[in-house]
Amino acid sequence: MTFAIFSPMKMPFRRLALGCVMAVSLAAAPALAEKPADTAPQSFSLSNGMRVLVIPDHRAPVVTHMVWYDVGSADETKGKTGLAHFLEHLMFKGTKDVAPGEFARIVDRNGGSENAFTSYDYTAYYEVIASDRLPLVMELEADRMANLRLTDEVVYPERDVVLEEYRMRIENNPMSALRQKMDQALYGPHPYVRQVIGVKKDVEGLTREDARAFYDRYYTPKNATLVVAGDIDAEDLKPLAEKYYGVLKNRAERIEHDAPPVKPLAKSVREVVHDKRVGEPVWLRTYLAPNYVALSPKEGAAFDVLGQILGDGTTSRLYKALVVDQGIAAAAQSWYSGGRRDSGGFGFYAIPRGRASFADIEKSVDAVIGNLLKNGVTGEELKRAKTLIEAGSVYARDDQKGLANAYGSALMVGVKPEIVHDWPSYVKQVTAGDVMEAARKVFDGTHYVTGELLPEEKS
Template sequence: MKSRIVVLICWLVTSVSAVASGIPAHEFFLKNGMKVIIKEDHRAPTVAHMVWYRTGAIDEVNGTTGVAHVLEHMMFKGTKTLKPGEFSARVAALGGRENAFTSKDYTAYFQQIEKSRLPKVMALEADRMANLLLDKKEFEKEIKVVMEERRLRTDDQPIPLVYEALNAVAFTAHPYRHPIVGWMDDLQNMTVEDARAWYERWYAPNNAVLVVVGDVNPKETLALAEKYYGHIPRKAVGNTRPQVEPTQRGIRRVTVKAPAENPYVSLAFKAPALRDVEKDEEVYALDVLSAVLDGYDNARLNAKLVRTDRVANSAGASYSPIGRGPALFILDGVPASGVTTEQLEKRLRDEVERIAQHGVDEGELKRVKTQLIAEQIYKRDSTFGQAMEIGMMELSGLSHRDIDRIIDKLRAVTAEQVQAVAQKYFSNDNLTVATLYPLPLEEKKATPMASLRH
């Protein structure tokens, strides 16, 4: 199940000022084009330091899918001054923790550190922005690690296999159809030159956002940014073509066969993404609709399908409107014993139709919005959470300054708006259905067969 924690990671967020000290974030640009966002939070003597690159799986092309993620791995494999693995060892020696992640829309690197160690991690991060070494032998070892990661997290996991197939069918032209980790054949044929070309094309200060949140002074932190990042020359960063998804003209289905304990079904409806915070009113109503269905323990899907009617072992709804590409509204569930996936598919759609026909009452709407906002306030009560929030907004084409306004818009959603989007976006013409057909768990794992019907 996709949880609200995952889906709303940068959505329904409370403002940084409400979470922490009430001081707004400071925004600067270095002369080389690097954007710098600094947020003070003096509750603890720690700092979250993040560098976000505006490149991810969305920028990849057929034949080299997964290269953004592969380069993320290679960023830890040495520079002109550091040996492979030395970056992580130095951060650990400073008492900090660090990691990185690649998404469809961006790639980010972070360290959490005691505040006096900030200059040292800035120096380390700036070094690999400018001086990464891509050694063929190190690449050949690391590409095997990535392939094994794909086997463990996708090929041997039934639900990730379903979502991989779902995206591949829901999107016919847009690169969101590709998995972030890449298709296995592309990984098997990837070379160190592919990774080097990606680094040279996208890893530049003018294609990056530096986010620093914690017990810092903005002027002093900006001076550090200028010292460590300001000398790195800007590049002529390429643009990714839009690859607009064609209009869907009917229901699409995919069946995945894989060893699993239970069947599973996921319904993905094309829905609008957030592009204009002021004008895209339907986005806010769709997010509230998702919360009405699956925003808390006693939300409609769990209360009706799991607890009362017992037609599902689990049932959920999710919607993630913030991103560089198109959005999906997803309903999913595991049918109870004796219930088919077709029957559960109908029951999931019935719950949306019930809202389309009868709406939601004001009491339920108020509970849902209060719950969601309170949940986000709790989850963002950390320097790292605030840095994540700022970075994801910025790298998705929005601004961290939009956060307060988004909350205002969500608070203003009416019952009539929720009913209207339930009526508008859940037709067959917008729908892709992915179904897991469980094979015996003891069966030897082989490459799953997926039959695609458009």
């Protein structure tokens, strides 16, 4: 099991944004103009309030079945952090009719694969399997939505597993320490400030009763969304969904999110981490930015195009300036991330080369941003950025699981399915002026958080 974090601060080598998912997975390059009409999403609700979304794709007799719960680490209470991720682990520990670990074995015996992930804003469980086995995985997921068994014998050993995961991913990772300090400066009192896996002291104290209360409150049909992509239509899925999920009773009402707002920074902040395990210095910078829900679809697409022009790939301004022309960086990248419920962000990443210092990196990054704000983007840059975004989609559309994930993650943060489906048209509409408006919102007179990861200082 994994916990997926849609944050640029978690994986600096990739542009992990909902818009990236939408643009890459769903943007219609010319080769996709002849896609079947039935690829448009189809949605309906069950009698108990559970939402259902279908993305037909009849190219192969395979389906991706996902159940999304509208709860993530940002919804946890103080002192009980880590519950969302902990319960993700426990969901594989069995029900009255399915023994611990048997869920995965059943899926595997039927030629499928399964997994789950937790984010700040949601938790999701998925299976990829032959379409004639869809009723099987629906029955399994419905069973553990309603009948999860939590005993001391499974809860506390699994808590030890999570703590080991914490040691491996957080305590043994110097970059994680820097991210934590930067997030604290960037998000203030908002729950995005902490790791999805939780605060170690809190995780150590989680009990079976905590897990059961969390499960009963959030793992209920009204707080769940079923997304199925693949060889099926809404007409065929609806009776199956009613049979397996529609009969489940709600244990609670739909969640109301009440996290404090993410406020603009009053000043720029610098965070530094020295660690003997660091092999090469890393420089980071993050700005707050609007998320997709706060923007019109065209404005959101403009932020994606800005990210592409400024720092995505070897043709970007940042890469050409720092890596190719000046030779002061071994790697350089920037990205826009708009796929969280409560905030978006824009990040920068660079590894100095040779004797270049962080001061050299910062000076050049500021020059690239300043040149953009002063002189704008060219028609050639705009065209290339759109082409690159669309070209990637030609291959990404073959990833059925990616389609299900794109739509599901969009729904969880408040983006409507029709916006995801029509995203290519918004990318095509973006003008140079739109890109500049996005750039000014992020960079013009705003503050940011800088991070420096360095080897341990010599005494």
